[in-house]
Amino acid sequence: MKIATWNVNSLRARADRLENWLQRSNVDVLAIQETKCKDENFPWELFEKNGYEVAHHGFNQWNGVAIASRVGLDDVERGFAGQPAFGKAGTEPQQEARALAATCGGVRIWSLYVPNGRTLLDPHMPYKLSWLAALRSQASGWLAADPEAQIALLGDWNIAPRDEDVWDIDYFVRESMTHVSAPERAAFQAFEDAGFSDVVRPLRPGPGVYTYWDYTQLRFPRKEGMRIDFVLASPALASRVTDALIDREERKGKGASDHAPVLVELG
């Protein structure tokens, strides 16, 4: 079985590329982030005609997560228990469309779009950290309830856990950039401490291996990217991994998402 995660940066804008990619990648399950649409604008037929069931969670033009599967799609869950909400001062906090789960081929799949944080001093940064802490708390509970559970936490984590995961760590530190700060890295490490491991890095080690390249500043041709999209697997699932791939080719050309798909093969 082949599972993958991809921040598509708008499903509608990426419909043709996504369809082509589904056909050549041969994935069984795809976790999608940043669909950027509500259900009524979702391209349901794109998935159906290619043999995939699909579940979507999206309120508006922001965020949005989906799971497509051709090995079953059961027990769909929108958001996670205790998922923090966010609202600007004076407005009602909203739980954003950033987490969606389904059981596909015996694996509990989570499609996750972790809040960006924006800047180190922005209110979105404590939101990001509390969001991650709340998810980790839930994920620890799933494993405690069943240590043999096959769980995959896939998505855009908006964290570069190691210095080699950005093209120039000195620049990030000097400019007080997000994604590399100690609290963000600690929030990511907490998942590994809870038993969820990055199953791609051992097979696709850095440096210089990235999943995201900013549209601006010619980041892609300059090979200035970030590794921020991850597949974290529970122990039982991690033991099944036979291969992994970051599809850098998909970042090329006109009309590409700024993220590349990340794939994991299970035996």
Added chain:
DNA sequence: ATGGTCGCGAGGCGA
């Protein structure tokens, strides 16, 4: 080329 980007949705925000 001394700036260099997208997408949504119709001006500015988010990444």
